[in-house]
Amino acid sequence: MSERPAPAVTVSELPSHPGVEVTVKGWLYNKRTGGKVRFLILRDGSGYVQCVLSKAEVPEAAWNAAAEVTQESTIEVRGVVRLEPRAAGGVELSVLDFRILDACKDFPITPKEHGTDFLLSQRHLWLRSARQVAILKIRSEVESAIHDFFYKRGYTRVDSPILTPNACEGTSNLFETEYTEEEKAYLSQSGQLYLEPAAAALGKVYCFGPTFRAEKSKTRRHLREFWMVEPEVAFLEIEGLMDLAEEFIKELTVRVLDRRAEDLKRLERDLTKLETVAQKPFPRIPYREAVEILQKKGFPVSFGDDFGGDEETALAEDFDTPVMVTRYPVSIKAFYMQPDPADPEVVLGLDMLAPEGYGEIIGGSQRIHDHDLLLSRIKQHNLPIEAFQWYLDVRKYGTFPHSGFGMGLERFTAWMCGVPHLRECIPYPRMLYRIYP
Template identity: 45%
Template sequence: MFKQIGEILSDSMVDQRVCIRGWIYRRSVVGGVAFVRIRDSTGVVQVVVEESRLGSDIVRTLKDIGLEASVEACGKVVKQPRAPTGYEIIADYFKILGYSRDFPIKGGEGVEYLLDKRHLVLRSPRYTAIWKIKHTILSAGREWFNKNGWWEVTPPILTASACEGGATLFPVQYFDKTAYLSQSAQLYLEVMIYSLEKVWSLTPSFRAEQSRTRRHLAEYWHLEAEAAWYDMNDMMKVAEELVGYIVGRVIDERRSELELLNRNIDSLKKALEPPYPRIKYDEAIEILQKRGINIQWGSDLGADEERVLTMEFDKPFFVTHFPKEIKSFYMKLDPSNPRVVLGFDLLAPEGYGEIIGGSQREDDYETLVKRIIENGYKVEDYEWYLDLRRYGTVVHSGFGLGIERLLMWVAGLDHIRDATPFPRFRGRIYP
């Protein structure tokens, strides 16, 4: 019976005979002995193939075989401090299942080349660790909502109108009409709160932005929440509790993966302690100006400005009360200062910046109509959305969390392209 490699890397398996299957990750041949590192989804182990035991043909083959050949091996587990994971298998059986010749990734290749070979790059243990962390992030998010009385719903991906802005929509031919790939499920989630009150969804979102930065994707996974009766402060509490829970689960369950990625776990632990700091946009502008950043009130906060702000905090923090001109039409105006909206961004520390954007929604019909017109949209395109204010409007709030941005921070990644298997951004669709 075959075992996974992760099962045999323990003292309890020493001197036992085991069989494994996997792919050749590294190999070297010294004299009549081949040292073959084999990986599977659970780990890497060194297998020692000796000519005196298994013959010269297999050792000769292993000397010339390419990386990523698929193999199976059996033998006794021994403790070996010099082996990469502290254990190795002394093989009494070794078979090559799928040959590999001249594997095209040898180290030192450029970014564009590696993106072209993405289907092969993803085999590395580094990416295996990233996907396991992402799995836990998704699992923990779902678990938090389930534990706290929220309902998961399934909004559409094709939409007839814009949520954030028409310039960043991908048009799609929908029979004899033009539709768009969704930027956000928010407007549909607002519909659902009138029956379920607290709802959330996990869907792909699409942004046709021209940006190609370390934190922009054209297609990403979007975890969104919306709740009736919640004001902005209520929703900020949800956001920080959710993030704290997710980070805690990752630390508990994916510690070895974080260590493989050289992530500073002590830094992450600070996120386990809500409430998170809160500053208003006005304060953020003052901080940036004091740090020598040329920015005026009314300007949006970009990646550079957010990076400077994050150096002021050692845990996630909120920026609130943004100027209405730089935020979406559906955000509620602050009754005490209608120049700003009751909106918030949650920024991750260590230079990572925004991971959540949210707000209290405008629940007044006349104000919402005015905001739609001010933003250059057609009121008739939003009649269904306005009906929500005509018939039993309530205070409500919501947010969107970018899964890849959260993963980028939690895993300590340098670029968001590493947070998704096949990144989509301006100028790239393959593979």
């Protein structure tokens, strides 16, 4: 490169430096070569810029390097920023000098179609592609928005343990690991039970971290390791919980629309579908009504049946916002959910179903706060009372009504992005029979 100094900038900063000579470092995304003019598309993580080399205006070494450079080679470009309507993004670099920092040979992922098996085995390299970059940026935006949402409202983040001594809810399969020679430990499948005592200490709390489910699920809506955010609030009851969940989803959606519109466009997401979400109230349908709706649609369901994916989609398809289904039968929900005093066959719980077939993004409930009722539920579910003694203590020492929900980060992100499969919404997906890379 020339000895002339030029400020180093990122691609995202280029539009604010028109006419200025700058240096950009990154990787070659694609190139198009001609006899007198050559185009190099540079990516640096912040964006993409087309670098234009004219044979007459660059050193011969730079001109030749532009012909040789291969996809994903590390490169350095010195050039003048020019506003150019012919270039994607509206800005390009008129190159003064160019050099290859490291020549990349045979990058496996070419700018053509690939199958998912191949791409997943190359996930560490797949991350570099434009679509994956956009999804990861949106995921990161959602994570920040989650923390901001709770911080603004006076919540304290309480990290729940990942190693736990037993099943939190006693139902799903857990990943088992050796804790000591005598004792097993299990990877957490929910922070909720640990958050309830924390709510007694801090009032409004939330946890946000990885969650593990060892079920042998093989669907687009499941991962074995995923991230879940779980608020838990003292003295909050079911109606307030529904308000919180709705406010939460709306705020996250608006945040993504405001700050990541460009990434959504790259994913060809229909923005109007997300804008609607922020503007309209979310319908709240009691389970008993939901059963009637499904029966009218021809589903053979009756009170006491749980809803599968098809039923969820059928319920959600009538609305262009998420819909909350509330007050499920006691028999199909977790042991800790508070029965409805007005209708003891159902619990004060909610599932929020996203539109466009994205399914359940939130599940939550008011928790049982009566010690003896919770104790009888633990017995009914054949759970070991000793293991839940500490959990019962929340009801023993100054009990209080409280509620919380869990939201799956990847499911929400998938819906925002309009991506059909969760595996693209986490950097390194862990799925049944796939843990590499």
